[in-house]
Amino acid sequence: MLQRFRKIAGNGGQAGLSVSGSRVAYARVREHRDGRPEIVAAAVNKAAGKNWAQQLNSQVRGIDTTRLPLVSTLPEGSYQLLLVEVPDVPADEVNDAIRWKVKDLLDFPVDETVIELLPMPRTSMGSGAPDTAYAVATRRSNVEDHIQLLQSAGIPLEVINIPELCMRNIAAHLPQDSSGVAFLHLTEQQGILTVSRQGTLYMIRRIDRGQEYLRSATDDFARTEALATFVLDIQRSLDYYESHFDRRPLAELVLGPGSDICGLGDTLREQLGLSISQLDLNELFEVQNAVSQEQQNECLLAIGAALRVDPVAA
Numbered sequence: 001m002l003q004r005f006r007k008i009a010g011n012g013g014q015a016g017l018s019v020s021g022s023r024v025a026y027a028r029v030r031e032h033r034d035g036r037p038e039i040v041a042a043a044v045n046k047a048a049g050k051n052w053a054q055q056l057n058s059q060v061r062g063i064d065t066t067r068l069p070l071v072s073t074l075p076e077g078s079y080q081l082l083l084v085e086v087p088d089v090p091a092d093e094v095n096d097a098i099r100w101k102v103k104d105l106l107d108f109p110v111d112e113t114v115i116e117l118l119p120m121p122r123t124s125m126g127s128g129a130p131d132t133a134y135a136v137a138t139r140r141s142n143v144e145d146h147i148q149l150l151q152s153a154g155i156p157l158e159v160i161n162i163p164e165l166c167m168r169n170i171a172a173h174l175p176q177d178s179s180g181v182a183f184l185h186l187t188e189q190q191g192i193l194t195v196s197r198q199g200t201l202y203m204i205r206r207i208d209r210g211q212e213y214l215r216s217a218t219d220d221f222a223r224t225e226a227l228a229t230f231v232l233d234i235q236r237s238l239d240y241y242e243s244h245f246d247r248r249p250l251a252e253l254v255l256g257p258g259s260d261i262c263g264l265g266d267t268l269r270e271q272l273g274l275s276i277s278q279l280d281l282n283e284l285f286e287v288q289n290a291v292s293q294e295q296q297n298e299c300l301l302a303i304g305a306a307l308r309v310d311p312v313a314a
Contacts (some may be wrong), residue, residue, distance in 0.1 A: 002243070005067060006304075008162065011311070013028060013029050013030025013031065013038075013040065013068065013306070014028070014030070014068060014069055014070070014071060014158070014306050014307075014308065015027065015028045015029075015068045015069070015071070015306055016029070016068075016069040016070070016071050016073075016301075016303060016304065016305030016306030016307070016308070017056070017070055017071070017072040017073065017074075017302055017305060018072075018163065018188060018235070018299075018302040018303040018305060019052075019072075019073065019075040019076075019165070019190070020075060020076040020189075021075075021076070021188075022046065022047055022048050022049075022052075022063075022067065022146050023044060023045065023046050023047075023048065023311055024044070024045045024048040024052045024054060024055075024056055025042070025043070025044040025045075025298050025299045025301065025302040026041070026042070026043050026044070026302055027041060027042045027302040027303040027305070027306045028040040028041040028042075028068060028306060029285075029306035031285040031302060035101065036285060037173065037284050037285045037286070037307060038285060038287065038288065038290055039281065039284035039286070039287045039288070039291060041288075042286050042295055042296075042300055042301070042302070042303065043109045044078050044253065044295065044298040046298075047164065047188035047298065052149075053149045053150050053152065053153035054152075054154060055274060056153065056155070064256075066261075068156070069156055069157055069158035070150070070155055070157050070158055071158055071159050071160075071161055071305040071306060071308045072103045072122060072136060072146065072150065072157055072160050072305065073160070073161050073162060073163050073301055073302075073305050074136075074142065074143075074146070074158075074160060074162050074163075074243065075142075075146075076187060076190065076231040077139055077165065077189075078139075079094050079136055079137060079138035079142070079162065080105070080106060080135075080136075080137045080138070081134055081135070081136055081164065081204065081206065082102050082105055082134065082135045083132060083133075083134055083135075083138065084098060084101055084102060084132065084133060084134075084135050085101075085130040085131070086131040086133050087101065087295070088097075088130070094117070094304045095115060095117070098115060098117065098133075099113070099211075102115070102135055102137065104241065104306045105204060107135055107204070108139050111142055112139050112141070113137050113138070113139060113140065114137070114138055114139070114140045115135055115136065116135075116136045117134070117135055118133055118134040118135075118136060118156070118165075118201075118262070119131065119133045120132045120133055120134065120201070120202070120203075120295070121200060121202055121245065122168055123244040123245060123305040126230060130289060134198045134204060136162055136166075143160060146160065150171045155184070159274065159308070160221070160307055161170075161308060163192060163301045163304075164192055164201075165201070165304075165308070166300075166301045166302075166303075166305045166307075167183055167185055167192055167194045167256075167300075167301070167302025167304055168194055168196050168199075168201045168304075168310075169304045169305070169307035169308055169309075170183070170279075170284075170300070170303065170307060171183045171194060171205055171254070172196065172199040172302045172307075173284055174254060174271075174279075174284070176252050177196055177197065177198060177199065178197075178198060179197065179248075179251075180196070180202075180247060180248075180250050181195070181196060181197070181250065181252060182195050182234070182237075182238060182252070182253040182274075183195075183196070183253070183254045183255075183256070183279075184234070184253060184254070184255055184256060184259060184286075184287065185255075185256030185300060185301075186210045186211045186213050186214075186256065186258070186259040186261070187210050187211065187258055188210050188211050189209075189210045189212060190206060190207060190208055190209065190210045191206070191207030191209060191210055191230065191233075191259075192204070192205075193205040193206075193207065193233070193234060193237055195237070195238070197243045197247070200300045202241055202247075203237060203240060203241050205233065205234075205237040207229075207230065207232075209226070209229060210262055211258070211259070211261055212225075213226060214226055214230075214261040214262045214264065215262070217262060222255075222272060223262050223263075223305055226262065226268070227262065227264060227267045228272050229273065230264060230267075230268070231271050232298060234268065235271075235272060238250055238272075245304070251274065251275055252274060252275040252276070252277060253268060253272075253274045253275075253276055253277075254276075254277050254279050255276060255277070255278050255279065255301060256279055256280075256296075256300055257278070257279055257280065257281065257293045257294075257296035257297045258276055258293050258294060258296065258298065259278075259297070260276075260295030265278065279296075280293075280296070281296050281300075281303065286289060293301055308313055
C-alpha cells in the first residue's frame with residue numbers, strides 16, 4: 001500500500017543521530033516557511049569515546065538549547081536485515097512465525113533477539129505470491145544499551161530507526177522520486193542502495209564494500225575490479241526491482257554526497273546507461289549555513305533520521 005507522509009511537525013522540528021564505529025553524527029531539521037525541510041544544524045564527532053552520548057549532549061547544547069525529540073539509528077553492524085516471506089498466520093502470530101523462520105540465519109541466539117518487520121509493496125508475480133517484508137533483527141541488549149546511554153545523557157529519544165529508512169526519508173524529497181529513483185550512499189565500510197517511488201520503499205540492497213574499498217584500489221587493475229563489483233550489485237538490484245514490481249527501468253541513480261569515488265559515477269553511467277547525479281543537500285533543502293560535501297556525507301543518515309515522519313493511510 002502506498003503511503004503519504006505528514007509534514008515535519010512543530011516549529012522546533014526534530015533531531016537525528018547516527019553512530020558508526022567511533023563516529024557520531026547529529027542533525028536538526030525543521031520545516032521552513034516555504035514548506036521545505038530546513039537543515040538547522042549538522043555536527044559530527046569522529047573520535048567519540050565510550051561516553052559519546054555525554055559528549056554529544058554538550059555539543060548539542062552548543063547548537064540548540066531546545067530539547068527536541070530525537071530519532072536515533074541502530075549502529076552499523078549491530079543488526080541484520082533479512083528479506084522474508086510473511087507467513088499466512090493471524091496478525092498477532094506473525095512476529096513469532098518470522099522469529100522461527102529466520103533463527104538459523106541470525107548471527108546471535110534467537111531468544112536474545114528483537115525483530116521488527118518492514119512490509120514491502122506487493123510484487124507483480126501473481127495473485128498467489130506471498131507478501132514479503134524485511135525483518136530487522138538485533139540483539140535486545142543492543143537496543144537496551146543504546147536507550148540507556150542516551151537516557152543517561154538526558155537526550156530525549158523518540159524512536160530508534162535503521163539507516164536504510166533514513167535514506168528513504170531523503171529520497172522521498174528528490175524530484176526523481178515521483179517516477180522512481182535509485183539512491184546509493186557509501187559509508188567507510190559499506191554501500192546502501194535503496195529504490196523508492198512516491199515515498200514508498202521498494203528495495204534495499206547492502207553492498208559489503210564502501211569508500212575505504214574504493215580508495216584502496218590504487219592501480220588500474222584493482223580499480224577496474226572494484227568498480228565492477230559495484231556495477232554488478234547495482235545491475236542485479238535494478239533488474240530485481242523491474243522484474244518483481246513490473247516497473248519501467250529506472251532512468252536515474254543519485255549518488256550520496258562524497259560517494260563518487262574512483263570514477264564510480266562515470267562507470268555506472270557508461271556500463272548501465274543510467275543518468276547519474278550527485279546529491280547536494282544545500283540544493284535539495286533549505287540550509288542556515290552551507291554544508292560541505294564531507295559533512296553531508298558524514299551527517300547524511302542523521303539528517304535522514306531527523307526527517308522521519310509518521311506514515312498515514314493513503
